Amino acid sequence: MKVSRLAVATGIAASSVLLLSGTAFAHVSVQPQGEAAKGGYATVNFKVPNERDNASTVKLEVNMPAEHPLASVMPQAVPGWKIEVTKAKLAKPLDVHGKKITEAVSKVTWTADGSKIEPGRFQQFPVSLGRLPEDTDQLVFKALQTYDNKEVVRWIEEAKEGAPEPESPAPVLKLSAATEDEHGGAKGASAKDAKNSGHDAEATSKAAESDDSSDTTARILGIVGILVGAAGVAFGVLAGRRRSA
Incomplete structure (x- = not known):
């Protein structure tokens, strides 16, 4: 009888650890809709889960990668959220289809405007990006998630090869091999x-x-x-x- 009780207790404890671990590892991420090929264009979703039981997410700020500026950043409208696009001057102009681009989007901010991400829910924020760089295998988007209790979670830590995942990892977009089509199609x-x-x-x-x-x-x-x-x-x-x- 004691052995059975011990087994049950151990099973419950293990299940609790797994459940808590699942919650702890939920974080802001970026996922492509289809393929994100080098030198092309892609639509991605910034997926934002709510990790709190007593607060709702009311703001998301996503910083574009400064080391790989993107000439085209177009967020899709999301019902119940106000979008603000911030631009900055480029130290080195971009050459896109023979045209010099001297400034690019540096940050996109979504602020709750009649909506919010409640506990146990998540929201996706679509953005069209291009042209994607050809000299890197990934893009890092540092993000800030703000709750209605004024708490701010900074998803800005970059993962290092061979090291465990950071506690608050920044969203990373993996880029696939370049295609012949300049718009990202093969x-x-x-x-x-x-x-x-x-x-x-x-x-x-x-x-x-x-x-x-x-x-x-x-x-x-x-x-x-x-x-x-x-x-x-x-x-x-x-x-x-x-x-x-």
């Missing part, structure tokens, strides 16, 4: 998709032919069955007449 994928489409069409055609063949066979068998049945009935009638005679 030109090579079109041929592959076309090939796959061809295979799919061929498979569909064969399936249709198989279905037609099966349907025709079923009809023939049905007709044969009807004829056999009719012959059986006729044979029965004739046999009855002979017995009567």
